[in-house]
Amino acid sequence: MFGFFLVMKAEIVRSWIIMRRYWFRTITGLFIGYGMLVVLVLGFMASSDQVEQAMSRNFEDAAAATNFVLGFIIGMFAFGVVGMFTQGLQGMARTGILEQLCMSPHGLITNFLARSIVSATMTIASSAFMVYMVSLTFGETLHFYPGEVLLLLTLTFINLLGFGFMMGGLVLVFKQVGQVAVLIRMALFGLAIYANEDILHQGAVVRSLMHALPITDAAICLKHVLIKDHLLSDGTVLPLLQHPSFFYLVLSCIVWTSIGVACFRYMENWSRARGTLGAY
Amino acid sequence: MSGEFLVELDGVQKTFRLHHFFKVDEDTQRRRLYRKQRVHAAQAVSFAVRPGEIFGLLGPNGAGKTTTVKMISGLVRPDRGEVRVDGLSVERQRKQVLRRLGVVLEGTRTTIWPLTPLENLAYYGNLKNVTGRVLKRRAHELLDFIGLKDKKNVQVRLLSRGQKQKLAICIALIADPKVLLLDEPTTGLDVQSSRAIKDKIIEMTRDLGKSVVVTTHDMHVAQELCDRIGIIDKGRLVACKKTSELLELFSDRTFIFRVDRLPSLDPVRDLPGVMEASNELSADGPMLIVRLDAGMEARSAALYGVVGLLREEGVLLRGIDQRQQNLETVFLQLTSSTI
Incomplete structure (x- = not known):
């Protein structure tokens, strides 16, 4: 456990130094993110009714912009966390840093867990800032319940972490999986934007598939709290803990984390046997 | 272990x-x-x-x-x-x-x-x-x-x-x-x-x-x-x-006698402990190249013998060198491949 905090400390210091040293890049990154979101929202608001109807029902209600932005941010979060295990791992393998991590006495899983937490916290902080700024720009306000939001973000992160560990395990053995993973990340990104309760009223197969994906229920729950203020489409109030998606989110967390960590361990051993551990 | x-x-x-x-x-x-x-x-x-x-x-x-x-x-x-x-x-x-x-x-x-x-x-x-x-x-x-x-x-x-x-x-x-x-x-x-x-x-x-x-x-x-x-x-x-x-182990037991003129080879070849002898002319002058036996005693006797013969022939001895063995040749001998 001590090792985990040590790695986390090292990661925080490293990230902080790089962020401070390249301050211009950090600030422009935030502005570009904000500008991109504003342009996207404006684009959707200005688009014709037919396009709106064709795209999604999300844009028909008054909070469409905020809904879209929040979905976008959750998507970015999913994109980032999974990307850290795929492209990030590939990059570290190329530079030789991965070999050093593999030879750290704390173990590869601890190292990655600490790195992910630090990176995710920074993503959440910058994303929260951007969401706030965009909602202010368009006059929409989010219904912010700190306890519930924190719980949901944690569960979302754990969920993605499990999925990321599984993908990362594959990348340890088959480095080229990293390229394919971009498609998976894009799919998660799209799902986060368009996920809503209606998806869960599809047929059993589609429904099961949606629940199995690590971002669907997380996005629905976050939107249910932050945008809809616990209100269902018929106007009835449904507390977060009673929302079916919350149950599936918790279940999905347990399943994905177990699968992810087990897969990562297995792949790490397999990678050692193949002689590809840490190398590109 | x-x-x-x-x-x-x-x-x-x-x-x-x-x-x-x-x-x-x-x-x-x-x-x-x-x-x-x-x-x-x-x-x-x-x-x-x-x-x-x-x-x-x-x-x-x-x-x-x-x-x-x-x-x-x-x-x-x-x-x-x-x-x-x-x-x-x-x-x-x-x-x-x-x-x-x-x-x-x-x-x-x-x-x-x-x-x-x-x-x-x-x-x-x-x-x-x-x-x-x-x-x-x-x-x-x-x-x-x-x-x-x-x-x-x-x-x-x-x-x-x-x-x-x-x-x-x-x-x-x-x-x-x-x-x-x-x-x-x-x-x-x-x-x-x-x-x-x-x-x-x-x-x-x-x-x-x-x-x-x-x-x-x-x-x-x-x-x-x-x-x-x-x-x-x-x-x-x-x-x-x-x-x-x-x-x-892989040392080359070859000695180079740097002389003022080339000596006769037959008496050198007949010496006990001498495996091979040849004369060479290089930019550095004439040289008698002698490969000796692996055993230390035989090698010593052969070296004394060669020096004695050169003296008898009136050949001026300018110096004696042992051909240096380096790791590269050892390595090539062991692996029989090029680097």
Whole structure:
């Protein structure tokens, strides 16, 4: 456990130094993110009714912009966390840093867990800032319940972490999986934007598939709290803990984390046997 | 093998299976969908390294040097045999083993370029369980020792290749490991940087009491640096001896008598202990080249005999040299291949 905090400390210091040293890049990154979101929202608001109807029902209600932005941010979060295990791992393998991590006495899983937490916290902080700024720009306000939001973000992160560990395990053995993973990340990104309760009223197969994906229920729950203020489409109030998606989110967390960590361990051993551990 | 060794490899074996898709069959010239190939990276490799010793693993490209180092560091799992570091099994006690190892692998950057050397050491120190004042003190000591004191606050991306390599060695040493594994530490470095790295490795074993396993295909590095050398070829350890013993074992017992004129060869050839004799004219003047028997006594008698004959013939003797054997020729003799 001590090792985990040590790695986390090292990661925080490293990230902080790089962020401070390249301050211009950090600030422009935030502005570009904000500008991109504003342009996207404006684009959707200005688009014709037919396009709106064709795209999604999300844009028909008054909070469409905020809904879209929040979905976008959750998507970015999913994109980032999974990307850290795929492209990030590939990059570290190329530079030789991965070999050093593999030879750290704390173990590869601890190292990655600490790195992910630090990176995710920074993503959440910058994303929260951007969401706030965009909602202010368009006059929409989010219904912010700190306890519930924190719980949901944690569960979302754990969920993605499990999925990321599984993908990362594959990348340890088959480095080229990293390229394919971009498609998976894009799919998660799209799902986060368009996920809503209606998806869960599809047929059993589609429904099961949606629940199995690590971002669907997380996005629905976050939107249910932050945008809809616990209100269902018929106007009835449904507390977060009673929302079916919350149950599936918790279940999905347990399943994905177990699968992810087990897969990562297995792949790490397999990678050692193949002689590809840490190398590109 | 006993506890007197810090690194022990006992009958270690590793075979990689390479998979080729859509490979053309050489016999039928037809395209085949799938073909497997086995590469024996290590075949029953056994050696041991004592504390304070610099052990060199020498071999041509693809001989299995890096695989051997990776098996010691736990990055590659051997198919058979056992690797032990400080008496601990790399397979069963990997985490404890990693605390005792510092590794610099070839061709990788290792260092984080946007950070300074001091920040790199702090980062990797934490990854290796070194913290607080100990980490701070050790980081400064190492940078001072390796000669990067004045560059401690300069971003790594601005350092030269040699300085980056020095920093990689400092990173490997930050947790004060008992054993340091260096994979081709001087490859791609200029003469000065290479010399500096070699000097530091020697200093490290003398002053800090580390054991070093160094892989190289540079004969000069191996000859100057290593106390003992293992020559590896196609995954097999074909020789493992002290550097001096290895040179002696394959020493060329050829002597060059630099003279003022060429002497008659027949009396020389008839001398006991003389295996072969020939005359040569070089830019340096006339030379009598004599190959002698391996036995020390016979060799001594033959040398006295040749000198006596030259005196009798009235040949002026300008000097005697023994043809120097270097590791490169030993290596070529053992591996029968080109580097």
